[in-house]
Amino acid sequence: MGSGEVVRCRNGLGVLGELEIEELAGFVTPGSALDQQLVRVKGQVYVRKYVSRASGGRNPHLYDLLENEVRAGTRLGQVFRDAYPRQLASLVAYNTDLEEPFVLLREYFGEPAAGPATRFETADRLRFQHELLRALQLVSIAGLVHGAVGMETVRWHEGRLQLVDFEWAQRVGEPRRPGRRSIARSPEQQHGGGLVDGRDDVWGAGVLIRELHLGRLGVNGHRGQDPTLLRDLLNPVFDRPVEHRPTAADLLVRLHGDATPPPFADPDAPLAAGRELFEQVARRKTGAAPPPPAGKPRSWLRTLFTLMALAVVALRGTRPW
Amino acid sequence: MTGRAVRCPVCADRISWEPGAPVSVWDVENSRYETVRVTALAPEKRADLERLAYRQCPNPSGDTAAHYLPATYADHGEPLVIGLVGAPASGKTHLLTAMIRQIHLDGLGAHGITAAPLDFRRHRDFHDDYVRKFEAGGTLSGTDTGVVEAADILLLRGPTGARPVSFFDVAGEDLEDPEARNRATKFLAGTTAVVFVHGSEDPLDTGRPTPRSENRSFHLAVERLLALPDGARLPAVIAVTKSDRLRYVPPADRWLHRGDERTVDAARIRAESRDVFAYLHHVGAGASLRPFEAFTRCALHFVSASGGDAKPVDRGDPAVRHFPRGFRPTRVLEPLVSILAMTGMIAGAEAERVGAP
Numbered sequence: 094m095g096s097g098e099v100v101r102c103r104n105g106l107g108v109l110g111e112l113e114i115e116e117l118a119g120f121v122t123p124g125s126a127l128d129q130q131l132v133r134v135k136g137q138v139y140v141r142k143y144v145s146r147a148s149g150g151r152n153p154h155l156y157d158l159l160e161n162e163v164r165a166g167t168r169l170g171q172v173f174r175d176a177y178p179r180q181l182a183s184l185v186a187y188n189t190d191l192e193e194p195f196v197l198l199r200e201y202f203g204e205p206a207a208g209p210a211t212r213f214e215t216a217d218r219l220r221f222q223h224e225l226l227r228a229l230q231l232v233s234i235a236g237l238v239h240g241a242v243g244m245e246t247v248r249w250h251e252g253r254l255q256l257v258d259f260e261w262a263q264r265v266g267e268p269r270r271p272g273r274r275s276i277a278r279s280p281e282q283q284h285g286g287g288l289v290d291g292r293d294d295v296w297g298a299g300v301l302i303r304e305l306h307l308g309r310l311g312v313n314g315h316r317g318q319d320p321t322l323l324r325d326l327l328n329p330v331f332d333r334p335v336e337h338r339p340t341a342a343d344l345l346v347r348l349h350g351d352a353t354p355p356p357f358a359d360p361d362a363p364l365a366a367g368r369e370l371f372e373q374v375a376r377r378k379t380g381a382a383p384p385p386p387a388g389k390p391r392s393w394l395r396t397l398f399t400l401m402a403l404a405v406v407a408l409r410g411t412r413p414w
Numbered sequence: 415m416t417g418r419a420v421r422c423p424v425c426a427d428r429i430s431w432e433p434g435a436p437v438s439v440w441d442v443e444n445s446r447y448e449t450v451r452v453t454a455l456a457p458e459k460r461a462d463l464e465r466l467a468y469r470q471c472p473n474p475s476g477d478t479a480a481h482y483l484p485a486t487y488a489d490h491g492e493p494l495v496i497g498l499v500g501a502p503a504s505g506k507t508h509l510l511t512a513m514i515r516q517i518h519l520d521g522l523g524a525h526g527i528t529a530a531p532l533d534f535r536r537h538r539d540f541h542d543d544y545v546r547k548f549e550a551g552g553t554l555s556g557t558d559t560g561v562v563e564a565a566d567i568l569l570l571r572g573p574t575g576a577r578p579v580s581f582f583d584v585a586g587e588d589l590e591d592p593e594a595r596n597r598a599t600k601f602l603a604g605t606t607a608v609v610f611v612h613g614s615e616d617p618l619d620t621g622r623p624t625p626r627s628e629n630r631s632f633h634l635a636v637e638r639l640l641a642l643p644d645g646a647r648l649p650a651v652i653a654v655t656k657s658d659r660l661r662y663v664p665p666a667d668r669w670l671h672r673g674d675e676r677t678v679d680a681a682r683i684r685a686e687s688r689d690v691f692a693y694l695h696h697v698g699a700g701a702s703l704r705p706f707e708a709f710t711r712c713a714l715h716f717v718s719a720s721g722g723d724a725k726p727v728d729r730g731d732p733a734v735r736h737f738p739r740g741f742r743p744t745r746v747l748e749p750l751v752s753i754l755a756m757t758g759m760i761a762g763a764e765a766e767r768v769g770a771p
Contacts, residue, residue: 368692
């Protein structure tokens with residue numbers, strides 16, 4: 094791609110447009126396997142993640158990682174829209190049909206958390222925990238799991254955290270993909286069985302919080318030696334299967350954080366009228382009567398209830414009590 | 415009539431298929447059909463010849479130019495004639511090409527159905543002109559106006575028997591033409607199932623913020639089909655092509671992400687139908703929903719023939735386009751599977767409920 098090239102791409106709602114993209118510099122994040130660069134569009138700096146022809150030839154799996162990033166980014170945009178939370182990487186546009194497919198994201202803030210985390214004071218650690226769990230609560234609200242929560246995929250700047258690199262993301266309810274082996278991935282994620290659960294990421298968050306308190310080497314130590322407060326917080330995360338694991342919002346509440354959900358939209362809501370019309374046409378085709386208005390019991394049910402009440406009254410009249 | 419009565423898929427006349435009638439073979443050198451008497455041949459030689467030969471349709475109505483059918487056309491179960499209906503550039507040819515390619519990649523194997531060409535010459539031409547070009551990542555030109563012949567005729571064999579299946583892909587311009595004597599749309603009178611093709615278009619390309627307020631090809635075809643005896647009972651499918659453009663947008667995202675299905679599940683097909691209906695209603699393409707109201711059994715599907723948008727090969731010549739990331743069809747057989755279920759080629763309790771309201 095040359096400097097100032099006009100490129101066709103779609104926004105998070107799938108609408109096709111044209112952007113003039115100017116390359117600025119190479120860019121690297123520790124949590125991404127994709128090619129990256131900083132670019133400028135209309136005076137703003139963005140992160141462009143892409144699969145170059147050479148990289149794609151060497152490793153075709155990179156196309157899947159980009160697909161995951163786009164799929165998660167569009168979903169987050171559709172759910173949070175104008176109230177998009179700063180804690181999450183924000184997709185602006187994508188084009189996955191090009192020989193070098195790409196996604197454009199708003200410029201990240203801060204730096205990878207691994208550096209500043211080594212200098213954290215207690216207040217920073219507490220703030221980091223709140224921010225991390227809030228980010229995962231937001232991801233869960235969107236029906237997603239990030240899939241690779243760790244120091245490599247979170248950024249930090251003056252008390253604010255941002256979760257980036259959604260290259261391993263999946264939608265909740267889909268079959269889990271067997272993924273890379275990492276202590277940050279839950280046993281369910283490493284095994285790859287069952288369906289994706291919003292609590293899958295909480296395991297990775299637990300590992301990250303331990304690392305925050307114990308250091309990178311301390312994570313490998315036995316949990317029985319962890320400080321009591323840390324054990325109390327994280328034992329339910331590590332000791333329970335995913336269906337009984339606390340959610341990110343549960344942990345946030347335990348840490349006295351604000352778990353009030355932000356404004357968000359159901360991306361399926363605009364389809365409700367069409368789905369209802371489908372049912373109306375289907376009923377017309379079968380000659381079936383429309384269902385009764387919501388809240389009112391059906392007439393045959395009303396009749397049944399009346400008969401049962403009369404029977405009860407009649408039986409009571411024949412008994413001594 | 416002493417032979418089996420069949421309807422010619424080209425002229426839509428009912429014809430008598432007489433046993434032992436002369437057949438024709440294609441003379442490559444002279445580019446013409448040559449009649450061969452087969453009654454004197456040994457049975458195995460005769461069977462072998464007939465598998466590659468043709469019969470001229472008598473066209474009792476005398477309203478269509480000379481045309482030929484595979485000589486074994488009437489040797490099997492009730493023929494299926496599937497017509498693709500849609501506006502110009504709606505993606506009919508790309509869908510049909512992807513569909514036939516997937517069929518030959520054993521795409522119907524999960525349903526116990528295998529496929530072979532019934533008309534080998536026609537199939538070879540279709541493969542050379544369309545499938546091969548598509549596989550190479552090139553785009554296909556639309557169908558020329560005035561084409562009256564089936565694009566391909568296959569023989570599908572499955573648990574319920576073997577049936578010839580003819581696919582008609584005529585130009586969108588012909589389908590929008592109300593001229594009663596337009597020969598290209600004559601197949602509609604003999605069609606046994608229809609795929610209505612709605613292309614998902616980008617306003618940036620069309621210059622219109624919303625889809626057209628009418629879908630002339632759908633409207634004309636629906637009215638002509640409803641005028642046929644039992645026309646409302648024809649199995650119908652609405653296929654939203656170019657759905658890859660919607661692959662990250664609900665509700666198409668969840669269906670495209672599923673990939674190709676391996677089972678017939680009436681509830682799942684109804685759920686997809688409801689989602690497609692809701693999508694078309696939401697984007698203002700209500701005119702494309704007419705077939706759902708008109709036909710007793712109708713299923714709706716999101717499909718992507720190519721898996722992505724074509725790009726110009728050379729910036730200087732935007733007309734020559736290709737698919738830079740290759741050819742990645744998704745769910746292209748779902749419309750056909752629904753039709754095979756609705757026509758009894760795929761049997762069972764689930765199949766019987768496909769497309770039912």
